[in-house]
Amino acid sequence: MMIEIKKSINPVKYNFAIMQMEKRLEQISIKKEKELIWILEHEDIYTGGTSYKENEILDKSIKFIKTNRGGKITYHGKGQLVFYFVIDLKKRNMNIRKLISIIEKTIVDTLNYFNIKTFADRKNIGIWYKNKEHLKKVAAIGIKVKKWIAYHGFAINISNDLSKYNKIVPCGLDCSKISTLQKIKKQNYQKIKNKLIDNFLLNIEN
Numbered sequence: 001m002m003i004e005i006k007k008s009i010n011p012v013k014y015n016f017a018i019m020q021m022e023k024r025l026e027q028i029s030i031k032k033e034k035e036l037i038w039i040l041e042h043e044d045i046y047t048g049g050t051s052y053k054e055n056e057i058l059d060k061s062i063k064f065i066k067t068n069r070g071g072k073i074t075y076h077g078k079g080q081l082v083f084y085f086v087i088d089l090k091k092r093n094m095n096i097r098k099l100i101s102i103i104e105k106t107i108v109d110t111l112n113y114f115n116i117k118t119f120a121d122r123k124n125i126g127i128w129y130k131n132k133e134h135l136k137k138v139a140a141i142g143i144k145v146k147k148w149i150a151y152h153g154f155a156i157n158i159s160n161d162l163s164k165y166n167k168i169v170p171c172g173l174d175c176s177k178i179s180t181l182q183k184i185k186k187q188n189y190q191k192i193k194n195k196l197i198d199n200f201l202l203n204i205e206n
Helices: 014-029 096-113 162-165 192-205
Strands: 003-007 035-040 045-048 064-066 073-076 081-088 119-120 127-131 134-146 149-157
Touching: 003 192, 014 035, 014 081, 014 149, 035 192, 073 081, 073 162, 081 192, 096 119, 096 127, 096 134, 096 149, 096 192
Parallel strands: 003 035, 045 064
Antiparallel strands: 035 081, 045 073, 081 149, 119 127, 127 134, 134 149
C-alpha cells in the first residue's frame, strides 16, 4: 500500500500540522488521498492530550494548546523529531493495539541501530532507556483515531533543551525522568529520520 512521505526542513506550527493531518484524514476516508508519514520539528509549544490535568502546567505563562490526541502534557521544540502519520486502520485490518506495537517496535529497532537499547512500557506508555538504576524516557506516543483512521504519532528527544520540561509535569512524570539521545550517547543522528521511516514501513506491512 502506497504511503506518501513528507519531511519538513523548517519548523512547523503545531496547529497547522494538525489541520493538515485532519484534512488528509477526511480525504483518505473518501479514498481520494494516500496515507501519510510526515517528519518534522515544531516551533516551541506545549500540548495537552485528552488525559492531561490543569495542575500539570506549573508555569501558567507557557504557550499551550489543548489537543485531541491521547496522553498528557508534553513539550515540542527544536531538537525533537516528530513522526506524524495518517494511517487507515480499517483498510489494513488493524486495531489500535497493533498500531501501538508497531510504533514501539519501530522506535526500539531504530535506536538499536544507534547502539541504544530501549524498551516499551505499557503502564507508562512511551520508550524508555535504563542506565544503571535510572529509567529515562526518550520517546512519547500520542494517537487519535477517527473513522478508523489513526493520526498524530510519536516524538523522539534527540538534542532538545530539557529545561523546557521544568515548566510542566511531562507525561505525568517528574521532569528528571526525561532525557535525550545525545545525553545518552553522543553521536551523529543524521540517519535517524530515514531509519524510522524504513522500520515503520517494514513493520506496518508485515
